[in-house]
Amino acid sequence: MNILTDAEDMRAWSVEQQRERLSIGLVPTMGALHAGHEKLIEGAVDNNDAAVVSIFVNPTQFAPNEDYERYPRTFDDDCAKVRTMGVQAVYAPDAATMYPPDYSTYVNVEGLSEGLCGPFRPGHYRGVCTVVTKLFHAVMPHRAYFGQKDAQQTAIIQRMTRDLDFGIEIVELPIVRDTDGLAMSSRNAYLSEEERKQAVTLYQALQAGESLIDDGVQDVQAIVDTVRNTVDPAIVLDYVELVDADSLEPLKEASGSVLLAVAGRVGATRLIDNIKVEVA
Numbered sequence: 711m712n713i714l715t716d717a718e719d720m721r722a723w724s725v726e727q728q729r730e731r732l733s734i735g736l737v738p739t740m741g742a743l744h745a746g747h748e749k750l751i752e753g754a755v756d757n758n759d760a761a762v763v764s765i766f767v768n769p770t771q772f773a774p775n776e777d778y779e780r781y782p783r784t785f786d787d788d789c790a791k792v793r794t795m796g797v798q799a800v801y802a803p804d805a806a807t808m809y810p811p812d813y814s815t816y817v818n819v820e821g822l823s824e825g826l827c828g829p830f831r832p833g834h835y836r837g838v839c840t841v842v843t844k845l846f847h848a849v850m851p852h853r854a855y856f857g858q859k860d861a862q863q864t865a866i867i868q869r870m871t872r873d874l875d876f877g878i879e880i881v882e883l884p885i886v887r888d889t890d891g892l893a894m895s896s897r898n899a900y901l902s903e904e905e906r907k908q909a910v911t912l913y914q915a916l917q918a919g920e921s922l923i924d925d926g927v928q929d930v931q932a933i934v935d936t937v938r939n940t941v942d943p944a945i946v947l948d949y950v951e952l953v954d955a956d957s958l959e960p961l962k963e964a965s966g967s968v969l970l971a972v973a974g975r976v977g978a979t980r981l982i983d984n985i986k987v988e989v990a
């Protein structure tokens with residue numbers, strides 16, 4: 711397995727694959743790999759000739775008050791894990807090379823970045839779009855894999871890829887949950903035992919909302935209230951929203967493809983989760 715730390719080396723490697731007509735699947739990550747990432751990596755390995763995993767804790771997507779410094783960094787374990795999974799290359803640039811002191815170019819997707827997590831994480835999606843653009847240029851994949859857990863991120867990347875003619879297929883794979891229902895996240899590592907018990911109520915609350923929708927309830931306020939009332943009161947909610955799964959526009963009633971999304975702080979840890987429902 712190749713470990714490449716420089717965009718030019720990465721591109722040279724990818725050009726070599728393309729010369730041999732091999733398709734490349736990219737899984738962009740910030741490391742601290744868990745079962746959710748593993749599903750994305752399996753998708754990339756199974757559906758492409760060569761799979762690349764990028765590992766880069768991207769400073770531009772963290773606001774100054776967020777957890778950039780303490781974000782878990784487990785590079786050696788991550789490499790050992792992906793090596794056994796059939797990944798051909800890891801792309802792991804460093805922050806100083808990605809963002810030299812006079813760095814000044816950013817990519818922003820308007821509209822889609824402004825709802826849901828947008829107001830709570832100013833600049834976050836601008837940082838994500840910027841780094842994903844740089845990763846796409848360095849790796850030049852045919853397909854790129856993202857998790858449904860950050861459905862807003864995937865929708866934004868889809869739109870950016872279309873708007874900027876990247877010609878890359880964006881593949882979204884379902885959320886992977888732990889046995890207690892908690893959506894897999896690198897940030898779960900921050901939770902105390904008590905906080906973890908509180909955190910699992912996020913999924914229970916989404917399920918309660920989903921059963922209302924399944925029962926034919928279309929009243930958005932009733933669905934949102936049920937979710938809010940089922941979440942452990944110790945969790946400080948940023949939002950509970952029912953939006954159109956594609957446009958992320960708030961819905962007046964539950965119909966079509968809907969995304970029921972929640973974000974909140976469990977102690978100092980901000981968690982997100984969602985469920986997608988096709989309303990018959």
Ligand code: PAF
Pocket residue numbers: 738739740766768771838841842860863
């Ligand atoms: O989802 C993530 O881990 C990050 O936002 C991503 C897509 C790797 C960009 O840094």
